[in-house]
Amino acid sequence: MTINQTIMQIIIALGGLGLFLYGMRLMGEGLELAAGSNLRSLLEKLTTNRFLGALVGIVVTAIIQSSTAVSVMCVGFVNASIMTLNQAMGVIMGATIGTTVTSVLLSIQISDYAPIAIFIGAIMVMLSKKNNTKYFGQIIAGFGILFYGMSTMSEHLEPLAQSEFFSNIITSVSNPFIGIIFGIAFAAILQSSSAAVGVLQALGAAGALLLPNAVYMVYGIHIGACVTAVISALGATKAAQRTAFSYVLFTVLGTVMFTGISLFTPFHSFIESVTDSVPFQISLVHIISSIVATLVILPAEGFIVKLSTIVISGNDEEMEACRLRYVDERMLKTPPFAVSQVTKEIERMGAIAKKNFSKSMIAFLEKDAEKIKEVEQNEEVLDYLNMAITNYLVKLNGLNLEDSDRLKIGSYYHVVSDMERIGDHAENITELAQMLISKDETLSEEALLEIKSMSSLVDSIIDDSLIMFEDSHYDKKMIDLVSSIEQEIDDKTVDYKNTHIERLSNGICNATVGTLYMELLTNLERIADHSTNIAFSMYPDQRASKSESAALIG
Numbered sequence: 001m002t003i004n005q006t007i008m009q010i011i012i013a014l015g016g017l018g019l020f021l022y023g024m025r026l027m028g029e030g031l032e033l034a035a036g037s038n039l040r041s042l043l044e045k046l047t048t049n050r051f052l053g054a055l056v057g058i059v060v061t062a063i064i065q066s067s068t069a070v071s072v073m074c075v076g077f078v079n080a081s082i083m084t085l086n087q088a089m090g091v092i093m094g095a096t097i098g099t100t101v102t103s104v105l106l107s108i109q110i111s112d113y114a115p116i117a118i119f120i121g122a123i124m125v126m127l128s129k130k131n132n133t134k135y136f137g138q139i140i141a142g143f144g145i146l147f148y149g150m151s152t153m154s155e156h157l158e159p160l161a162q163s164e165f166f167s168n169i170i171t172s173v174s175n176p177f178i179g180i181i182f183g184i185a186f187a188a189i190l191q192s193s194s195a196a197v198g199v200l201q202a203l204g205a206a207g208a209l210l211l212p213n214a215v216y217m218v219y220g221i222h223i224g225a226c227v228t229a230v231i232s233a234l235g236a237t238k239a240a241q242r243t244a245f246s247y248v249l250f251t252v253l254g255t256v257m258f259t260g261i262s263l264f265t266p267f268h269s270f271i272e273s274v275t276d277s278v279p280f281q282i283s284l285v286h287i288i289s290s291i292v293a294t295l296v297i298l299p300a301e302g303f304i305v306k307l308s309t310i311v312i313s314g315n316d317e318e319m320e321a322c323r324l325r326y327v328d329e330r331m332l333k334t335p336p337f338a339v340s341q342v343t344k345e346i347e348r349m350g351a352i353a354k355k356n357f358s359k360s361m362i363a364f365l366e367k368d369a370e371k372i373k374e375v376e377q378n379e380e381v382l383d384y385l386n387m388a389i390t391n392y393l394v395k396l397n398g399l400n401l402e403d404s405d406r407l408k409i410g411s412y413y414h415v416v417s418d419m420e421r422i423g424d425h426a427e428n429i430t431e432l433a434q435m436l437i438s439k440d441e442t443l444s445e446e447a448l449l450e451i452k453s454m455s456s457l458v459d460s461i462i463d464d465s466l467i468m469f470e471d472s473h474y475d476k477k478m479i480d481l482v483s484s485i486e487q488e489i490d491d492k493t494v495d496y497k498n499t500h501i502e503r504l505s506n507g508i509c510n511a512t513v514g515t516l517y518m519e520l521l522t523n524l525e526r527i528a529d530h531s532t533n534i535a536f537s538m539y540p541d542q543r544a545s546k547s548e549s550a551a552l553i554g
Contacts, residue, residue: 001376013069013156020202021195024102027142028069029400030135053090054298058089060096068192069333070095071229072248076330079233079240088243089301091249093294096222106201107280108507111151113223117144120528125507131403141398150198154205176259176449183220184227194226197286204278210388211272211281215262218285219255221294226251232330242308249304254293277447322384327392338396339405342389346415350466350534352378353422357462357527360429364520367437372430382423389416408472410536415469417539418530425523425530432516432523440514444503450496451517454489454524461485461528465535472538489528491523 012287061070077083083091121141125134165270182402186234187196200217204208226248233244263269271281271288291518328343357377362370390413397409436442443451464482500517503509 004144009156010453012154012168016149016152016156018419019145020153020198021149021190021192023142023144023146023149024192024198025142025194027146030142043194051090051298054094054097054294055350056092057091057096058098059094061095062101067092067099068097068225068228071338072232072330073334075229075233075236075240075243077326078243079236079328079330080267084451085239085243085246085305087110087252087302089246089305092243092247093298096225096251096254099194099289099293100226100283103197103201103283103286106147106150107197107277109282111138111147113149114144114147117141118148119144129476137370146189148199150202151198152203160333161372170269174216174436176263179213179216180223180255183217183222184224185220187221187224188227193221193229196224197282201279201282204282207278211285212268212276213276213283214282215268216259216532218282219262219289220437221249221259222289223248223255227389241434242312245312246304246308249307250293250297250430254289254298257296258289310516314357318517322381323393324385330429333393333397335399336405338399338410341403341468342392342396342412343408345385345389345392346412346419347466347470349382349389349416349419350469352385353419353426354462354466356382356423356426357429358459359461360426360433363430364433364436365455367433369434369437372418375426375430379427382420386416386420396407408538415534415537418475421517421530422527425478425527428523429520432520439483439512441510441516443513444509446503446504447500447513447517450492451498452495454492454521457485457489457492458524458528458531460473461489461531461535468535469537478535482532486528486532493525496521501525 057070061067074083074088078085078088096329107460115142121137121139121144123135125141126139128134156487183196186199187193190196190199197218200209200214200221204211226244229247230244230258233241258267265490271284274284275281324345326341331341356375359378361373362368365377367465384450393409393412393416401409461482464478464485468482471478497518500509500514504511504514
């Protein structure tokens with residue numbers, strides 16, 4: 001074979017690798033989107049039971065076809081205090097088993113049917129108007145592209161296997177140390193243990209790689225899969241760093257264990273006696289090493305966690321309030337989880353806005369200067385969350401999402417803005433309180449009773465609105481309740497302003513207090529409006545008109 005022919009074979013083989021990696025990603029994304037909310041609820045139902053966590057890790061990884069994505073996601077969850085280190089380790093250990101599903105599929109010789117799968121999947125994606133059908137089409141097309149890429153790799157690596165240079169490289173990796181290092185580097189570059197093992201299987205199918213040369217690379221690939229999780233933990237909390245360290249320790253222990261088994265037992269001979277197919281032999285090594293390592297090391301999870309605490313000592317410094325607590329960039333790799341977590345972040349923002357309103361009313365009614373300071377501090381948090389969550393929603397909206405999740409994201413932009421506006425009006429109320437304090441003014445008893453009545457109604461509508469947002473399902477009783485309270489607040493605002501004008505005319509209240517009272521009523525009415533917007537954010541068409549609301553309170 002000439003040099004030009006060799007170069008062309010390498011180029012085509014690299015093209016096959018590209019198709020293989022793209023097909024794997026396409027299939028994984030399709031599976032993730034098709035599973036959607038079910039995948040999300042599966043992880044949310046995690047318990048502290050390590051074995052259940054491992055089972056969840058197996059299932060989730062089998063669905064999204066990436067132990068790397070699951071491990072990075074777990075680091076993000078620990079960083080956000082959503083998951084404990086013990087829970088995360090159970091999931092990560094299970095993920096190493098779940099990732100073997102891909103190698104099993106690749107060991108089955110169905111490449112001849114790959115073009116048919118690509119055609120069927122493409123037709124489904126292009127012609128279907130239903131997203132779920134498109135997702136399944138994406139899975140089928142990805143599946144076909146994956147196998148077509150592997151077939152292309154194998155076909156064009158076969159001539160290269162005859163070259164002396166290539167044979168020397170392959171022979172060198174039969175050395176355990178070199179094989180492990182090669183596997184680590186290979187998986188780290190591809191950022192996927194499934195893809196790395198798949199390439200080894202393609203080499204095996206081409207006759208360029210035999211089991212004794214591949215086995216130590218498989219062990220190294222287990223460690224290399226940790227690299228992305230380690231990188232994602234840099235700059236994260238101590239708990240997240242311990243999660244990454246524990247993951248590395250787990251894979252290193254598993255690699256050491258199976259390196260010893262391979263060196264001192266007839267493990268290779270046993271695998272070769274099961275099947276003559278090198279791709280299937282590699283798959284078996286991948287499966288057995290993953291399952292046995294997990295079963296042996298899982299009971300010692302507590303020791304690994306304790307050791308990680310010793311190695312990465314100290315406590316996290318108290319995080320500033322102006323930060324996202326439940327989401328970070330890592331979660332964007334798994335959109336269904338990111339949607340779930342950004343919902344929690346918005347719920348947190350709503351709770352802060354509600355708290356600020358309560359504090360602002362205490363500041364006004366009791367002339368409490370300390371509460372004014374607390375409201376100002378919380379307002380900084382609300383301003384930050386408004387900006388940070390909105391930016392996160394923009395990134396999330398650019399990803400592949402289920403239709404229901406995309407509708408949620410569309411409404412969340414408005415919800416975040418309304419929550420921030422509630423905070424602004426609460427701050428306005430504290431400014432009115434500061435004026436009362438500085439001028440040593442006091443409202444009349446009648447005015448105070450009216451303000452307390454309005455405050456109670458506004459407090460109620462905020463609570464009900466946040467409940468409606470958190471529940472996110474149609475509830476006619478809650479819709480009618482919020483509509484009626486909103487109308488009652490609007491009516492009382494008009495009545496109380498007229499009543500206060502009479503008090504001013506009769507000299508019961510002075511002009512300074514009168515102005516503060518009027519502005520306070522306006523702010524309360526605006527808070528109620530923004531709260532109602534939040535309540536109806538998920539189903540705006542159900543919002544009753546003013547006339548309908550009036551009929552409700554008849």
